[in-house]
Amino acid sequence: MRILLWKLWMGYRIFGPIIELLMAMFRPFAVAMYRMGGPIVAQMAGMILISAVVAVCVGVWAHAMLFGFVDESILATAASAGVELTGAFSYVSPATWGLTPSQIAVQLQQVGGVAANMSGVAQYLLWPVQFGIVRDLVGLGALMGLFNIIPVYTIWWERKVAGRIQSRLGPMRVGGWHGWSQSPADGIKLLLKEDLIPDGADAPLFRLAPYFNIIPSALAFVALPFGATYVFRELDVALIFILGVLGVEVLGVMLAGWASNNKWSVYGAMREACQMVSYEIPLGMALLLPVVTTGTLNLTKIVDAQSGGWFHWLVFSSPFAFIGFIAFFVASLASCKRAPFDLPEAESELVAGFLTEYSGIRWSFFFFAEYAAMFVVCGLAAILFLGGWHSPLPASWGAALGDAWYARGVKGLLFSGPVWFVAKCVFLLYVQIWIRWTLPRIRIDQVLYACVQVLLPLTMLMLLGTTVWVWASTSECETWAMVTAITRYVLGGIGLMFAFAFPAIAAYGFYHRRAMVGNLVQDAMPGS
Amino acid sequence: MTNTKHNLTSCLLRLVVAGGGVLLFSSQAAFASEASGVTNAAAPGGLLEAALFYFVALVAVVSSLGVCFSKDIVRMAVWLFGALGSVAVMYFLLAANFLGAIQLIVYAGGTLILLVFGVMLTSKSPWVKFECPKIEMLFAGIICAALLGCLCIVLTDATWAGTMQVVPGASVEAIGKILITKYLVPFEVAGVLLMIVMVGAAHLARQDD
Numbered sequence: 012m013r014i015l016l017w018k019l020w021m022g023y024r025i026f027g028p029i030i031e032l033l034m035a036m037f038r039p040f041a042v043a044m045y046r047m048g049g050p051i052v053a054q055m056a057g058m059i060l061i062s063a064v065v066a067v068c069v070g071v072w073a074h075a076m077l078f079g080f081v082d083e084s085i086l087a088t089a090a091s092a093g094v095e096l097t098g099a100f101s102y103v104s105p106a107t108w109g110l111t112p113s114q115i116a117v118q119l120q121q122v123g124g125v126a127a128n129m130s131g132v133a134q135y136l137l138w139p140v141q142f143g144i145v146r147d148l149v150g151l152g153a154l155m156g157l158f159n160i161i162p163v164y165t166i167w168w169e170r171k172v173a174g175r176i177q178s179r180l181g182p183m184r185v186g187g188w189h190g191w192s193q194s195p196a197d198g199i200k201l202l203l204k205e206d207l208i209p210d211g212a213d214a215p216l217f218r219l220a221p222y223f224n225i226i227p228s229a230l231a232f233v234a235l236p237f238g239a240t241y242v243f244r245e246l247d248v249a250l251i252f253i254l255g256v257l258g259v260e261v262l263g264v265m266l267a268g269w270a271s272n273n274k275w276s277v278y279g280a281m282r283e284a285c286q287m288v289s290y291e292i293p294l295g296m297a298l299l300l301p302v303v304t305t306g307t308l309n310l311t312k313i314v315d316a317q318s319g320g321w322f323h324w325l326v327f328s329s330p331f332a333f334i335g336f337i338a339f340f341v342a343s344l345a346s347c348k349r350a351p352f353d354l355p356e357a358e359s360e361l362v363a364g365f366l367t368e369y370s371g372i373r374w375s376f377f378f379f380a381e382y383a384a385m386f387v388v389c390g391l392a393a394i395l396f397l398g399g400w401h402s403p404l405p406a407s408w409g410a411a412l413g414d415a416w417y418a419r420g421v422k423g424l425l426f427s428g429p430v431w432f433v434a435k436c437v438f439l440l441y442v443q444i445w446i447r448w449t450l451p452r453i454r455i456d457q458v459l460y461a462c463v464q465v466l467l468p469l470t471m472l473m474l475l476g477t478t479v480w481v482w483a484s485t486s487e488c489e490t491w492a493m494v495t496a497i498t499r500y501v502l503g504g505i506g507l508m509f510a511f512a513f514p515a516i517a518a519y520g521f522y523h524r525r526a527m528v529g530n531l532v533q534d535a536m537p538g539s
Numbered sequence: 540m541t542n543t544k545h546n547l548t549s550c551l552l553r554l555v556v557a558g559g560g561v562l563l564f565s566s567q568a569a570f571a572s573e574a575s576g577v578t579n580a581a582a583p584g585g586l587l588e589a590a591l592f593y594f595v596a597l598v599a600v601v602s603s604l605g606v607c608f609s610k611d612i613v614r615m616a617v618w619l620f621g622a623l624g625s626v627a628v629m630y631f632l633l634a635a636n637f638l639g640a641i642q643l644i645v646y647a648g649g650t651l652i653l654l655v656f657g658v659m660l661t662s663k664s665p666w667v668k669f670e671c672p673k674i675e676m677l678f679a680g681i682i683c684a685a686l687l688g689c690l691c692i693v694l695t696d697a698t699w700a701g702t703m704q705v706v707p708g709a710s711v712e713a714i715g716k717i718l719i720t721k722y723l724v725p726f727e728v729a730g731v732l733l734m735i736v737m738v739g740a741a742h743l744a745r746q747d748d
Contacts, residue, residue: 144587216617223620247710251640258648262620265655269613277659284656291648308711 057188067160071429074149075240081140085118112138150243158229162382163194168437169444176448197375204371209272212368216270221369221376223263227256228383235390236310238400238429249310250298253391254291257346257384261287264348264355267377268365279364282455283348283355289462290345290352296470297339300332300477301325301395314399318427321403326396327502329495331476336396338470340439343388345458347381350447354455389439393432400432403510592632599625610668616654623647637711 052059112134119130119137139145167182171189174182182190208214234249236242246252261283268280302308304325305316317324326336345352356364366377393399402425409426412418424430453461483491602621609615623646630639718726 213611213613216614219617246636246640248636248640251644252636255640255643255648258644258652259620259624261648261652262655265652265659266613266617269655269659281656281659284652284659288649288652288656306712 052192056191060188060191067156068430071153071241074153077140078146079240081137084122085115085137086141088121089114089118115141147243154229154232154243158232158379158383161386162379163198165382165385165440166197166378167191167194168440169447172441172444173448176445201371201375206371206373207368209368211272213270213272216266217368218373220263220267220270221373221380223266224260224380225263225376225383227259227263228380228387230256231384231387234310235387236314236394236399237390237432239311239314239427241429242311245309245311248308250302250308250313250391250395253387254295254298257387258287258291260380260384263380264365264377267369268355271365271368273368275361275363275367276365279355279357279361279367282357283365285455286345286348286352286354286458286462289459290342290466293338293462293466293470294342294346296467296474297335297342298391298395299474300335300339303474303477303481304328304332310394310399314394314401317398318401318406320401320405321398321507322499322503324396324398324401324503324506327499327506329477329480329498330502331473331480332396333502333505335470335473335477336392338466338473339396340392340442341461342466342470343392344443344446345462347385347388347443349385349443351450351453352458353447353452354458357452359452385440385443386436389436389443390432392439393435397435398431399435400429401427402431588632592629595625595628595632599629610670612658612662612669613655615669616651616658619654620647620651623651637714 115137116130116134119133120127167190170179170182170193173179182193184190186193186196208217231253233243234246234252236245236249264283265280268276268278268283271277301313305313307313307316313325321327325332327333344350348355354364356366358364361367366374369377404426406426409422412421422428484495599622602618602625605618606615606622609618623642627639627642627647630636630642
């Protein structure tokens with residue numbers, strides 16, 4: 012073990028007394044808080060979790076409303092009234108700092124109602140919101156919060172699903188309501204664990220590798236839209252930007268394996284490299300199908316092309332897209348190193364693969380990156396093929412509601428809003444977890460066979476087919492229009508069958524949940 | 540003999556990368572100083588962008604030098620990632636989003652991974668060191684210094700366009716259209732070249748049959 016003396020010195024001589032003092036001050040307070048809060052948390056764990064989720068949703072919605080209000084009612088009206096707005100939307104401009112508080116107050120008076128009555132305070136509260144940099148800081152805070160919350164609760168979700176599928180009792184034993192606080196507790200444990208670096212490791216690379224993993228997967232969220240306006244940066248090349256940053260993630264895994272100087276780690280890294288380099292090609296090919304169909308790399312525009320309800324989703328647009336979606340999903344499993352493609356960390360063969368030598372916070376960085384990347388590829392699948400943030404309900408029903416404030420709310424909840432995007436992502440995440448706990452791991456030669464000899468030719472054919480399909484759709488031929496409509500409804504019907512069969516089968520399983528797993532399988536088998 | 544040749548080429552490559560980093564830094568610095576000197580509201584760069592540019596340029600130069608002076612091949616690859624990644628960030632700063640994303644995919648996500656993969660497959664000892672004789676260093680240094688001198692002359696003699704505006708039409712669609720109309724032949728030739736490389740690699744890999 013390599014213990015760096017200067018670090019210990021810094022820790023004990025400088026920060027040690029300060030930390031001791033703070034702990035002496037806060038220890039009784041923390042114990043009292045625990046004694047008071049513990050029973051409440053244990054009693055109302057589910058309520059606390061649900062209210063936290065609702066609070067986050069309300070927070071996101073409120074900040075979007077606030078930014079929209081400032082843009083529409085203050086900045087736009089001020090600009091139309093001839094007030095000079097230089098620099099209000101850009102970062103720093105030497106000429107002016109946007110509207111002054113008194114100018115904002117004038118605009119608030121024009122808005123009237125509550126805004127006018129509150130303008131004395133609101134002018135100062137709203138003043139910073141007009142600057143791009145303030146909004147970006149808010150957005151970055153939201154992104155980082157999301158990036159931290161998604162892995163923590165996907166891991167909980169994974170434990171719950173694993174518990175259901177494999178009759179594991181863990182989540183029900185500790186951690187409050189269905190074990191929801193196990194993941195935060197894990198996080199605290201990992202923060203406090205010792206960060207070991209093996210003697211023989213290449214220390215700088217060993218330290219650096221987790222960042223090569225976690226930073227790209229955080230960067231992917233920059234361009235991933237959650238709704239028509241819920242996107243940090245709407246890039247015109249968002250799709251290949253996400254593909255590019257997720258490709259960099261492989262480098263982190265390889266460096267981790269190499270720098271650990273451990274044969275298991277190197278094997279894991281080699282497998283990761285083999286798998287990723289080969290699966291990136293079918294993944295990219297499958298990503299091209301929606302691009303060819305919609306003619307853009309901008310994710311928001313790709314989703315806009317799919318508005319109008321269930322039958323307008325790209326996955327049902329042609330048989331090629333339908334098969335391409337399945338190919339994309341398989342390739343995305345491989346690119347996130349999820350079972351049955353989890354060879355880089357195969358616990359039963361390689362100890363923990365490239366993670367063998369890691370501990371503490373660096374180990375958790377890899378898992379944060381993995382689960383965040385899972386969410387990102389699920390988000391891509393939802394955006395590219397499953398209509399993004401549009402609901403399956405026909406858009407014409409939403410249009411019939413009108414444009415009143417409550418109608419906008421209903422539309423946001425029922426017809427198109429971030430809630431649908433998150434729901435689709437969560438469903439796809441569920442499918443990924445379901446596959447992991449159901450299928451056995453396949454061998455590396457099978458992995459490469461599946462890629463090079465099955466997926467790659469398949470996606471190439473699908474790309475060719477989609478190209479021809481799109482080319483044929485540009486013609487004005489009426490027969491062809493009928494063919495596309497029939498295809499759309501037939502494929503959409505197949506999708507609907509799946510959509511209804513899934514909850515039905517799940518309900519059957521839930522109804523028989525007390526049965527032993529073996530009995531359930533035997534009873535459901537034909538001829539039993 | 541082949542080993543020496545390989546060493547010389549690698550040395551050259553490394554120094555060219557360093558020279559390229561310096562060149563990029565200076566050319567971009569010239570561009571940024573022109574751009575940030577303009578006080579009108581439509582100037583393409585603000586204070587933050589300029590600060591970010593100087594930071595990224597520093598990263599590019601430092602990592603290019605790191606590629607040169609590092610002895611461990613995998614560490615060299617990591618330094619190279621710094622250089623390539625910061626160039627990608629520069630493309631994003633210049634609003635050339637497509638180029639930046641392609642730089643990330645092709646160089647950072649593809650080439651570098653293959654490089655590290657190659658080292659892992661072929662290395663016999665845990666830490667592969669890269670050493671080359673002094674005389675080769677000297678030759679490579681002379682050639683690269685000459686190259687760098689030429690580039691600096693070009694740089695100082697060129698007339699720079701001054702303030703650049705983001706070209707509104709330079710979107711992905713436009714690039715795609717140009718690639719399959721005006722520049723179709725070079726595009727196809729590049730494709731054929733890559734095909735030849737693939738066939739050649741397959742041939743070399745199977746020659747022991």
